[in-house]
Amino acid sequence: MAAAIPQIDSVVQKRYMELVANFFKSAFDARNVGKKVVWMAYFLPSELCYTLDAVPFYPEIYGGVCARMGIVLKYIEAAESFGYPRELCSATKSAAGLALSGEAPPPDAVLSTQPVCDGGMKVHEFVAVRYKCPHFFIDMPYSTDARAVEYLKGELEEALKFLAESFGAELSEERLKEVMELSKRAEELHLEVNELRRKKPSPLLSIELFGQYFFPCSFLGGTQAAVDFYAFVAEEARRRLREGDVPEEKYRILWSPLVPQSFLSILQWLELEYKAKIVMEMVGYAPKIEMDAAEPLESLARKTLEARFPSLGNGPGVFNLDRYRKVVKDYDIDAVIYFAHWGCRTICSAVKMVKDMLREEFDIPMLVLDGDIFDPRNNPVEQARARVEEFFEMLE
Numbered sequence: 001m002a003a004a005i006p007q008i009d010s011v012v013q014k015r016y017m018e019l020v021a022n023f024f025k026s027a028f029d030a031r032n033v034g035k036k037v038v039w040m041a042y043f044l045p046s047e048l049c050y051t052l053d054a055v056p057f058y059p060e061i062y063g064g065v066c067a068r069m070g071i072v073l074k075y076i077e078a079a080e081s082f083g084y085p086r087e088l089c090s091a092t093k094s095a096a097g098l099a100l101s102g103e104a105p106p107p108d109a110v111l112s113t114q115p116v117c118d119g120g121m122k123v124h125e126f127v128a129v130r131y132k133c134p135h136f137f138i139d140m141p142y143s144t145d146a147r148a149v150e151y152l153k154g155e156l157e158e159a160l161k162f163l164a165e166s167f168g169a170e171l172s173e174e175r176l177k178e179v180m181e182l183s184k185r186a187e188e189l190h191l192e193v194n195e196l197r198r199k200k201p202s203p204l205l206s207i208e209l210f211g212q213y214f215f216p217c218s219f220l221g222g223t224q225a226a227v228d229f230y231a232f233v234a235e236e237a238r239r240r241l242r243e244g245d246v247p248e249e250k251y252r253i254l255w256s257p258l259v260p261q262s263f264l265s266i267l268q269w270l271e272l273e274y275k276a277k278i279v280m281e282m283v284g285y286a287p288k289i290e291m292d293a294a295e296p297l298e299s300l301a302r303k304t305l306e307a308r309f310p311s312l313g314n315g316p317g318v319f320n321l322d323r324y325r326k327v328v329k330d331y332d333i334d335a336v337i338y339f340a341h342w343g344c345r346t347i348c349s350a351v352k353m354v355k356d357m358l359r360e361e362f363d364i365p366m367l368v369l370d371g372d373i374f375d376p377r378n379n380p381v382e383q384a385r386a387r388v389e390e391f392f393e394m395l396e
Contacts, residue, residue, distance in 0.1 A: 023225075027105045038163065041121070044113055052163055064094075068261050075094045084096055095120070099130050109162075117344070186217040187307075193234050202277050205278070207272075247271070250274065251392075254281075254335075255339070333362075338354065342371065342378060355368070
């Protein structure tokens with residue numbers, strides 16, 4: 001059974017839960033208000049949808065919400081009954097199971113891509129076939145240089161044209177610029193929040209957003225809701241610092257790479273019991289991204305390439321290690337906790353590379369926890385707790 005969602009008296013957490021609920025409600029309500037729904041591979045830019053007044057739906061991310069609610073198993077088991085193996089990533093299976101169940105908002109179009117997961121790429125192809133709807137594949141380069149940005153800009157332009165033609169909609173350059181102006185502002189505020197998290201002690205807990213500080217600018221990029229949320233979190237963080245209302249901090253932890261949504265009690269143990277504050281999550285970190293609403297597609301390509309994908313290991317391993325180095329230095333990290341999601345070969349294959357670098361260059365210990373990002377059947381909770389206790393005894 002999934003661990004209960006940790007409850008803390010946090011205005012940030014309450015505001016975040018409201019934001020997520022409204023985001024997914026908009027997808028379930030879309031047909032009733034005459035809007036199109038686009039099923040999207042995770043971290044594909046939501047701005048593509050908002051430019052055309054369509055609604056994005058990220059099935060893997062919704063699977064995470066279902067995991068937090070303790071209801072994801074029925075979707076995972078539906079996928080396994082259909083033929084998906086037990087060993088496959090539970091995020092991929094939750095997406096397939098949602099499509100098979102008919103309980104998710106049906107797509108009018110599907111956008112897929114390959115990083116970081118071949119399984120995720122294939123499940124979106126399955127969704128398009130299942131619902132007999134148009135499907136567009138966005139080919140994502142494995143670097144972030146100028147050539148890669150220019151290439152992805154072309155891919156995003158074609159994706160926008162595809163959606164407009166599929167929906168019989170008119171593509172407005174002015175609307176695209178408006179969306180990108182909001183996207184740029186959300187990124188700036190997210191960066192501001194991340195800067196505030198660098199303070200000692202850090203004014204925010206990872207548990208307040210269930211380890212998902214990236215959510216608004218990744219999935220609500222291009223909306224006023226994302227801008228308002230980050231502005232609220234930044235102001236709350238400044239208030240806590242100003243008034244001395246900051247949670248106790250004994251250790252500064254970097255969490256990598258993804259937080260298990262069926263096993264959120266681990267954040268509670270770390271931050272509330274051990275005073276081990278997760279001051280940054282690898283997938284939540286983003287560098288300053290040069291964005292210009294006057295060059296909307298180039299800006300969107302740069303954001304897509306530079307924001308979250310490198311933290312998940314997209315491209316050569318050196319990109320990933322360079323980002324670890326920067327986060328460890330910028331946030332004065334004491335230790336790293338690495339959740340090795342069993343269903344992800346990219347995440348598991350990087351364990352030794354990251355651990356060796358941290359030990360050799362920074363003399364920082366890394367605890368590796370094995371488990372599953374969504375599937376509660378594969379999370380040995382008591383074993384994980386024992387390993388956490390041993391790890392912090394070693395840090396004393």
